[in-house]
Amino acid sequence: MKRGEFNWTTGIFIIGYHLLVFALFPLYVIFWEVSLGLIITTIVAGSIANFTITAGYHRYFAHRTYELNKIGERIVLMLGALSVQGSVLQWAHDHRIHHRYVDTEKDPYSIKKGFWYAHMGWLFKKNKIIDNTVVPDLVNNKAVMLQHKYYGWLVLVVNLLLVLVTGAIVQDFFGAFVMVFLIRLFCTHHLTWFINSWAHMFGSKPYSEEHSAVNNELVAVFTFGEGYHNYHHTFPSDYRNGVRWYQYDPTKVLIWCLSKVGITKNLKKVEFPLIKRKLILEDERRVLEKIKILGQQKWKKVEVRVKKITESLSNKLLEKYKLVLVYKTKKAEERKEIKNKLKKLGHSIKMEYKIWSKICNKVLTKT
Numbered sequence: 018m019k020r021g022e023f024n025w026t027t028g029i030f031i032i033g034y035h036l037l038v039f040a041l042f043p044l045y046v047i048f049w050e051v052s053l054g055l056i057i058t059t060i061v062a063g064s065i066a067n068f069t070i071t072a073g074y075h076r077y078f079a080h081r082t083y084e085l086n087k088i089g090e091r092i093v094l095m096l097g098a099l100s101v102q103g104s105v106l107q108w109a110h111d112h113r114i115h116h117r118y119v120d121t122e123k124d125p126y127s128i129k130k131g132f133w134y135a136h137m138g139w140l141f142k143k144n145k146i147i148d149n150t151v152v153p154d155l156v157n158n159k160a161v162m163l164q165h166k167y168y169g170w171l172v173l174v175v176n177l178l179l180v181l182v183t184g185a186i187v188q189d190f191f192g193a194f195v196m197v198f199l200i201r202l203f204c205t206h207h208l209t210w211f212i213n214s215w216a217h218m219f220g221s222k223p224y225s226e227e228h229s230a231v232n233n234e235l236v237a238v239f240t241f242g243e244g245y246h247n248y249h250h251t252f253p254s255d256y257r258n259g260v261r262w263y264q265y266d267p268t269k270v271l272i273w274c275l276s277k278v279g280i281t282k283n284l285k286k287v288e289f290p291l292i293k294r295k296l297i298l299e300d301e302r303r304v305l306e307k308i309k310i311l312g313q314q315k316w317k318k319v320e321v322r323v324k325k326i327t328e329s330l331s332n333k334l335l336e337k338y339k340l341v342l343v344y345k346t347k348k349a350e351e352r353k354e355i356k357n358k359l360k361k362l363g364h365s366i367k368m369e370y371k372i373w374s375k376i377c378n379k380v381l382t383k384t
């Protein structure tokens with residue numbers, strides 16, 4: 018880090034509260050009794066704070082993957098300050114740049130600068146000057162600009178209120194400070210930071226190898242679904258990160274549930290045929306690379322076959338995607354015909370995919 022680049026406010030705050038965590042938490046556990054009520058309050062407050070970041074800051078403000086009503090927006094702006102991760106404007110600005118320039122010198126938390134830099138080291142650098150052209154929608158949002166202007170005060174007020182109210186309820190103000198402020202903040206911070214470090218280093222890349230983002234189920238569990246980062250970097254406009262029904266993504270469930278009561282709407286998602294097509298093209302690339310290693314001459318026939326089936330599958334999936342779009346615009350009585358077409362196409366894709374995956378497995382497992 019160059020001279021004059023150190024962010025003193027953030028630096029002192031982060032180092033200071035970490036020292037307090039390591040000094041006060043063991044003391045509190047040894048000499049005081051941690052009540053069940055306080056533990057539950059800490060988990061609830063931590064979960065709310067985490068959701069304001071994952072569903073609010075990230076999927077709503079940074080990516081606009083759905084629409085949120087005004088009350089919901091105000092709640093995110095207020096309670097988002099509990100997490101002490103900067104204003105929405107700064108957070109979304111840095112995050113949009115992260116997506117646009119991932120893994121390059123311009124990426125504010127580039128994993129190329131190492132695990133700890135991406136995790137928290139970058140925070141010790143002075144904030145990036147906000148380029149309004151990156152966040153034009155947010156600059157024009159009065160509530161967002163108000164939060165940005167009074168962010169420091171908001172952090173103080175919401176966190177103080179949380180500690181005082183919790184302290185009064187459980188009759189333990191010191192415990193409330195240690196648990197619902199220090200420990201909760203420590204957990205929320207590191208869990209969010211894991212997305213920039215762990216989820217850019219250790220995991221699988223089923224959707225794309227063009228960027229460092231990986232899918233990591235364990236990170237997803239700790240971060241309310243944000244660990245499916247390979248999918249997210251490949252399709253950032255999707256409100257889901259864990260796109261399959263069995264993938265643990267409570268943030269997508271929350272956004273979906275809120276849409277049922279009218280708080281959120283217009284949830285954007287990438288249609289399944291397009292996701293499947295991307296997976297197939299990515300696997301084709303892997304297979305062709307492996308064939309290069311195995312010897313193109315010897316595997317020529319397989320190479321030609323893989324290319325041919327991939328092309329056919331890709332076209333069929335595109336056709337399916339277009340049909341799905343048409344299906345959505347039709348009335349119930351007009352849907353029957355398209356439904357039959359979709360069924361036939363689906364069956365044909367399934368059959369071809371079986372053959373294709375057999376060939377791919379054969380190549381990829383060849384040593």
Ligand SMILES: [Zn+2]
Pocket residue numbers: 075079080112116249253
């Ligand atoms: Zn993102």
Ligand SMILES: [Zn+2]
Pocket residue numbers: 115212213217230246250
């Ligand atoms: Zn990322």
